[in-house]
Amino acid sequence: MTHPLLSALVPLVADLSRELPDDERYRRLLSSLRQLLPSDAVALLKLEGGVLVPLSVEGLSPDTLGRRFKVDEHPRLKIIMENLGPTRFASDCELPDPYDGLVQGLAGHLEVHDCLGCPLYVQDKLWGLITLDSLDPTSFGQADLDNLQAFASLAAATVMASERIQQLARNFEDQRQLAEIYKRAAGGRNPRELIGQSPVHKRLQEEIQLVGNSPLTVLITGETGCGKELVAEAIHRQSPRAQKPLISLNCAALPELLVESELFGHVKGAFSGAVSGRSGKFELAAGGTLFLDEVGELPLPVQAKLLRVLQSGQLQRVGSDQEHHVDVRIIAATNRDLAEEVRAGRFRADLYHRLSVYPLRVPPLRERGRDVLLLAGFFLEENRARMGLRSLRLNPEAQKLLVGYSWPGNVRELEHLISRAVLKSLAEHSERPRILTIEAAALDLAQEQPVSEPQIGQDRPVSVNQGESLKSAVDHYQKVLIDDALVRHQGKWALVARELSVDRANLSRLAKRLGIR
Incomplete structure (x- = not known):
């Protein structure tokens, strides 16, 4: 006759080599446990910080899976965790049981009378625990403690198999996100090199080096197609996070309903089509950099949630109430005037200030000579x-x-x-x-209009009247440069000062003297 322990363990051993969803793998684990140790309720809980999160239950009300058991508030669970082997509580133990009133199919608020539990260790680290409960105070004995100890070893192997599969999935997602960058690096770009020798380009590279070595959030601005993504990559390479991933998200390329999921991830069943849980870009970029391209396209509700993550470092996946801490540096980019978007009510002022700790303008090609x-x-x-x-x-x-x-x-x-x-x-x-x-x-450029703006570092013809003094000619030339720069930057004096490499206060005084303002 087959030993009960062997009967319970053989199916679990077979499951280790099967590709199963986590919920089905854990359901089979608990079914085998109840076959080995008949009980009214069993549960598998994972330790996340100081909280035990139910991953699978049998015999308990469905809402148990939505509960979060803080270890410090549940002395029985704490005692189970602190013991290396199985723990059985006396039937007259006065410590409250976390499952009192949760046993399914029974009327009233009946208390659990026999409680058995065992910690689960994965690679010598406490992962969580298994609990068994019965309304019969004589359900469990010494033999059950021994069987549970043997069962716990295979349960830990089941959990490890599930964790490994999840890790492989996360690694695949990471590799998918980074594949394009590595492919470009191997394909001749060195890697994604910023090319140029013009004065404005050299100033841009100096700023990249300066801000790259800092932890500051960067807001890259510039026209479409000027290379904002390459600048973000260069900043990441200059940073202490260079060996960690750089994850990109084009905020304009996704439907509004999917942006939140892409940023923060989602749990299974969070919305129609969410057949499995998924990590968001924040989690994939852990320890590294998250590049939010076209950040000005984010819907206002998502802006509020993004602001919360930037402020607290905590995020929640869509459909979950469990918080995760993330350590990510943010680089954002936009071709919009976000200050104007704020004034128009299309972008949150508090998020704008969070993102623009260090504003970095990428010059358009027409300014690069x-x-x-x-x-x-x-x-x-x-x-x-x-x-x-x-x-x-x-x-x-x-x-x-x-x-x-x-x-x-x-x-x-x-x-x-x-x-x-x-x-x-x-x-x-x-x-x-x-x-x-x-x-x-x-x-096919014959019909295009030539550049009308002066280029920094290039000659521009300036009419000089015969006999005009040097000072008058210099003033005239300075006025031309400032006027044209004001046109290019739509009257934004800060951008004009940056382009001309002049202190803004000095530029203001010069413009006043020249009669520009």
Whole structure:
């Protein structure tokens, strides 16, 4: 005749090699336990901080799974945790039982009279515990304590199998998020290099190095396509968190109903389609950096919850009342004027101030002068390798056209334009040439208006009257530069001062003297 202990353990051993949902794995565990040790109720609880969270129960009311048992408030559970082996409480023990009145199918508030429990250790660390309860004060004996001790070892293996599967799932999610960055790093970008030599670009790199070494939250602003994501990656690489993940979320690319789940995660059944629990971007970025692209697109309700996480470091998954602590640095980016969004009531002022601890503006391509040629060369080399060409170049007319263009789509527009020009140029040759030259016509920029704004570091013709003093000519030139910068930055003096590398107070005095304000 098969021993009862063996009958209970054999199915659990078989389950270890099966791919099962956590709730089904734990249900089978408790069913086997009740087969081994008949009882009115059993429960599996996981220790999270100082709270025991029920993961699976049998014989207890369904609401038990929603309860959270603070260890300090439940002396029986605390005693079970403190003992290395199984614990049985005397039938006349006066300590309150956490399951009193919760035994399913019985009327009234009947108290549990026989209580047995055992801690579960996973890799020598207390993971949680198993409890058994009966209304019969003589249900359990010494043999049951011995059987429970043997059962607890396999229960711990069951829990470890579930934890390992969950960890693999989390690791897969991490790798999925980081795959694009690692792929780019291995594919020729060094890694996702910021290319440029213009004065404004050099100032940007200096600021990246400065803020990268700090723990400050950064708000990156700039036009669409100017490279805000690359700047975020560069800040992360400069930070002490560089060896931890950089997780990105495009806040504009998700439906409003999914943004909260993507940020904070969700539990199984939190909403229609949530067939399993899932970690959010905050948890995936633990110890590292979370990049919120197009943060100005966040709905107001989600803004409030994001603010709470930034203030307290605590988050709740959608559908859960359990809080998790997260250690994440935030880098946000937007092409909107968030200050104006605040005034219009579309963005929370308190969140704006939380995000803009260090505002960092990425200059548009039209302000970067001949950097456009450096970037064009970079994209040409990418296309050369992709197309299997020996050499790929721009003729002088094409270069001149690139420098004179206004680039409303910035670096992204340049990248796409170069790729199209290469394909068009190839199509004009019946045989693949050894050296493919991109002509100006292939760029399709002939009808575009040239840049009208002056570029920092470039010459701009300034009319000087014959006999005009040096001071008058300098004043005139300064006025031209300031006026044009004000137009580019829509009257924002702080941005003008930053572009011209002038202290804002000094700029204000100079502008007043020149009659600009």
